[in-house]
Amino acid sequence: MNGAHSLIRTLVDAGVEVCFSNPGTSEMHFVAALDDVTGMRGVLGLFEGVVTGAADGYARIAGKPAATLLHLGPGLGNGMANLHNARRAHTPVVNIVGDHATYHKKYDAPLESDIDALVSPLRGWVRRSESTADVGADAAAAVAAAQDAPGRIATLILPADVSWGEGGEACAPIPPRPAHPVTRAGVERVADVLRSGDSIALLIGGEACREAGLRAASRLAEATGAKVFAETFPTRIERGAGLPAVERLGYLAEHVEYQLQGVQHVVLAGTRAPVSFFAYPGRASDLVPEGATVHTLADVDDDAAGALTDLAELVAADTEPVLAEPSRPEVPSGPLTPQNWVDVIGALLPDGAIIADEANTSGLMLPTATAGAPRHDVLTLTGGAIGYGPPVATGAAIAAPDRPVINLQSDGSALYTISALWTQARENLNVTTVLLNNSAYAILRMELQRVGAQTDGKKANELLDLSRPDLDFAKIAEGMGVPASRATTAEELAERFARALAEPGPHLIDAIVPPLL
Amino acid sequence: MNGAHSLIRTLVDAGVEVCFSNPGTSEMHFVAALDDVTGMRGVLGLFEGVVTGAADGYARIAGKPAATLLHLGPGLGNGMANLHNARRAHTPVVNIVGDHATYHKKYDAPLESDIDALVSPLRGWVRRSESTADVGADAAAAVAAAQDAPGRIATLILPADVSWGEGGEACAPIPPRPAHPVTRAGVERVADVLRSGDSIALLIGGEACREAGLRAASRLAEATGAKVFAETFPTRIERGAGLPAVERLGYLAEHVEYQLQGVQHVVLAGTRAPVSFFAYPGRASDLVPEGATVHTLADVDDDAAGALTDLAELVAADTEPVLAEPSRPEVPSGPLTPQNWVDVIGALLPDGAIIADEANTSGLMLPTATAGAPRHDVLTLTGGAIGYGPPVATGAAIAAPDRPVINLQSDGSALYTISALWTQARENLNVTTVLLNNSAYAILRMELQRVGAQTDGKKANELLDLSRPDLDFAKIAEGMGVPASRATTAEELAERFARALAEPGPHLIDAIVPPLL
Known part of the structure; x- marks a missing residue:
């Protein structure tokens, strides 16, 4: 099998079933290999920002990565904005960027560019496949790296000759690193804060915005009087009747200041301390209320939902979450308005x-x-x-x-x-x-x-x-x-x-x- | 004046009259300043690839740079593909990228990214304005750097607080570095080659694809029998009746091999030795015919048109260029075809x-x-x-x-x-x-x-x-x-x-x- 075959075979074996693609000449062997290896669906996007954004959306719902297929530095550049969003979402993406053949790079052909520099702002996992025999192992490592908690962009740079060369070997999946469990001591430290009677804001993010985390947070709020907020822009938040309704922190700094007014302790579960989206003359960037103490129950790579559940067992053992009742607005009438x-x-x-x-x-x-x-x-x-x-x-x-x-x-x-x-x-x-x-x-x-x-x-x-x-x-x-x-x-x-x-x-x-x- | 005022004033004074823009919050003071400073036209693009491509097209025709206005790393990312093309065209572009306020960066707000790394593949001039007082001087340096022969992307990273701060000073234009003249000795060395009677291909690019270069190349071809080709993808080539008709090198490697068949000397004027656009299994990347010698009359940052004219005076003093006669196809009929x-x-x-x-x-x-x-x-x-x-x-x-x-x-x-x-x-x-x-x-x-x-x-x-x-x-x-x-x-x-x-x-x-x- 050639490098492209070993790549696709390895991806499919690791559960990557969809490749959002906008290929060029240097990716043609990958494209051809889609028909030779079963199990991979190629989905064409007509611009790389569509490709990378689709991979983000796919992973947010599927809970596992898709692959992308991008053409050299310019293709990666076009895809960067939505990879930036995916990075901030901690979405797993297996980002395959084709490159010129290894021996062709020195000629500085028109499409030559520094892909390695271009990819570095994503602060993810990056590897350049140097030989056909390595492609399978590189692909397996990429899929694992993408899914190591909390999820990241794993970029595999694939030179054309490494793709078309013979001698590829498919590689077995590598189990990704799950979210770190939060220690009992860590949960107990925060339990003491919640029991203090002080004014507390519990900020949740990441996986904690799914049902288990929302239910635990609601129980904590009911039992202790803590206010619960989801981060301003969650990757995926579950909502609606039958789930706890959790307000999100506002986009405007002045809104967040209002939401956190009087708070003495900010407890973080799967998110970071709130900051202003932009700087504004004369306004603070740090939105933690002055004098408040920040406690990290779970960092973004920790098991925040598990920690919240453990915390609820400690301080809200007998408390049920408050669930939203079914309720809908009437179908309105008249010219469209923002309301x-x-x-x-x-x-x-x-x-x-x-x-x-x-x-x-x-x-x-x-x-x-x-x-x-x-x-x-x-x-x-x-x-x-x-x-x-x-x-x-x-x-x-x-x-x-x-x-x-x-x-x-x-x-x-x-x-x-x-x-x-x-x-x-x-x-x-x-x-x-x-x-x-x-x-x-x-x-x-x-x-x-x-x-x-x-x-x-x-x-x-x-x-x-x-x-x-x-x-x-x-x-x-x-x-x-x-x-x-x-x-x-x-x-x-x-x-x-x-x-x-x-x-x-x-x-x-x-x-x-x-x-x- | 604030930083934005001093920036725009300096740009206008240096002849930059158009700013292709897709701004965001961090660029709002720049946007507001467009009404306070006379002489700058803001042109809105609805995507940064439009902004950067328009700046490329503007400079190719105007012969001087436009500015861009891009929003942070993601805006730059969206603009990178057409900046890549502009880089390869040696187009002067004053590429202004807004950034978060200097004191805001450490908070790693959602739009924070490593702009400096992202811009590095452009291999141009890059400066980050660190204080309002410096903005004018930075802008003047950027305009000069963009226009230093043969032209490049000059990126000025402008933090929001540096833009909105008071104490800006407009700065006088700095003359850019013109193209290096080619020495008499250099021209004479190539003259000897042209007089040798060997089979010669003269490859022209950059400014040499304008009228003066085309006329000189045509005279050389007439006088010496050299074949003249323009580079495959010229930035701007003048054509039509009354000008010498110069064939371009082909996109396909096999086409170039045909065009250069039997050539013993390749003479370069404002372009580089031809290479294959992509690598193909079993085909050469270097398209210089085997055994042929490459002579550089003028590198891409040299005055190629001047060198060709000097060369024509040496070996084709009495020869006139061959100019294309006016001639048009008939208006055809029938279903559209590639012909x-x-x-x-x-x-x-x-x-x-x-x-x-x-x-x-x-x-x-x-x-x-x-x-x-x-x-x-x-x-x-x-x-x-x-x-x-x-x-x-x-x-x-x-x-x-x-x-x-x-x-x-x-x-x-x-x-x-x-x-x-x-x-x-x-x-x-x-x-x-x-x-x-x-x-x-x-x-x-x-x-x-x-x-x-x-x-x-x-x-x-x-x-x-x-x-x-x-x-x-x-x-x-x-x-x-x-x-x-x-x-x-x-x-x-x-x-x-x-x-x-x-x-x-x-x-x-x-x-x-x-x-x-």
Whole structure:
């Protein structure tokens, strides 16, 4: 078998079943090998940001990595923004980057670039396969490294001649390192804090935002009076009727200051101490209240859900979690507003939905509207690199073909990775995109004021404005093979949203919503 | 003045008049300053690959740099592919990357990443402004560094607090370093080679592909029998009636081997010795014929056009260049083919056109069809990172508002940076995009065979196919505010192309052309 065969065989044996791909010439042997080795599904993305974002979304739902296939440094560059988000999400990704043949690199051909330097900001695992005989072992190591708790980007750089050379050997899977268990002593130290009677905020993140962690956190809150918050941008948070409703920390520093006001102890479980998303003149970057003590129950590579459960057994043994009751908003009416569109979602959200949320300012009222909806998962923009929504929704739908995937997507961000729609059409994925079209980078209009750079200037406003011309996302979607419609009222949105959910395959609704601010 | 004011003032004073921008929160003071400082035009791109590609196209035509404005590491990542192309084009670009406030970086907020590592593959000039007082001097140094011959990416990393801080000082322009003149002795050494009577190939690149270099090369060819070839992917090559017609080296290694067959000396003027674009099993990477001697008349940072002129004075003093006669193909008829669509372009190309050529396989017969057309410039894909065409056409049109810009664009590549169409509409640019829609990554179908990985496999073919669903580029363009039409015959293409050229503003023609192979 050649190197490509051994690579794919090893990946499949380690449970990697999907390869999101945007190949070039140096990856052609990998592409050909997909037909020779059974078990690997190749999914084409028409831009590498789609490929890497889809791998992120897939892993968030599947709980195991997909592979990517990227073409040299420029392909990796195009994929970096969504790899950045995946890194911040601690998502496992097996990131395969093709390179020139080993002997060809010295000629500095046009596509030659320093892939090793380019990949370093991901602070993940990186290996360059130096010989065909090593590819299998390198691939097995990559899959394990990607899944070592809490998860990371494992990049395997694959020179073309190493791929096409003969003498490859498939390698058996290597078990990844699970999350560190938190010691009894560590749990007891925090138990003492919780018993102190002081004002406490319990901040949860990572795996602790899944059911077990949420239930334990709710029991702790009930028993001790601690406030519980999820981190601002969780990788995956479970929500809805029958689960504890946990508020997320706000995006705005002033919101977090309000949420944590008066808190004496901040207890961290699977997340880090809160910091401001950006710096603002005259405002603190560190959002831990002055004088408060930070206690780490579980770091991001620890078993936070297990630690929370152990803690609940210590200080809330007889306390049940408080679960959200089923409750939905009425289907609203009238022209779309920042409030009523979220009520449409809350009113009609199907059971078991996956929401890929990149609604940004348009979505500020979404959590309330969906708190009592049927149980669902929400995926969020963990790294702040916009254009995550359409690809992550695509990957989530590949991972869970029987669940409805809903991409709540702001207009400005959508344009970065819009060709994900084509992949949704190609793969006939059940993704409904609600495109929140307010014809602006509305968040930047707000930020322009928050950083104290308020201006009524024409040039500045031009750079934050998405009108002249208005974007017609229904036409763009249709051009990419996705059936689309337009909604300007809540009734229209409700009708089109229900229809999109009822029909198989992808749909897009261009929802004309005024800016929140 | 604050740091942003001093930055923009310094850029404008140094002749930088356009800033292609995709800002975020950390760049808001820069954005606000655009209204406070006169002379800088902000042009919004909806994706950073559009921003960087536009800066490349602008500089290729304007002969001086534009600035970019990018948001942190992810914004730079999105812009890297077209910066790679600009690097290979030796295009001057003042690449401004916003960063978190200096004191905020240690908090590792979600958008924090290692910008310095990410930028290093560009092998350009990099500086991080450490204090507001330095910004002006840093900016002046960046503009000079960008323009030091032969041109490069000069990246200025601008922390938010350095931008918003007071105490900025504008700085006077610093003269860039011009191209090194080639010594008399160096020219004479090559003159001896040309007089030898041996078989000689003269390869020209960079500035030597402009009129002065072309005329000198043609005189040398006439006087000595040397064959002249332009490099495979010139940054900007002048063509058409009244100029010497110079053949470009081929993309395929086997084509170059044919072009250089029997050559005993390869003389380089502003380019490097030819190498294969990719490695192929059993084929050489170095395309200099075996036994041939390579002579460097002028390196890429030397004055190649001047050296060629000096050389022509020595060995071709009495020889005139051979200039292409005006000649156009007939307007063809019938269903579009890889041959007749280029004849439509050749028949109707307006005087003074700028062609941004990313037609790839569809464009192989373009040079012949346009050789006798009115004088025009052709810009090419210098670095092989696809998605260069729409942004480069956008930037070229900003640089030359009175010239018709024609983007000959393959379908697969178009999707990487398709939102450039919106910027063309926003700025009402005279760009006509002829979208060569063959529903495939046709070049990869060819490459799959060339690398010896031939397969009839379904999975492999899926990854090279752009149908199911077909992309409707007319709808996509209309969704972005660009009037669009569709052509399936040569008559339709001719009618629509002529109409697009006659009407102001951007247009797109979705030309349904079968694959060449």
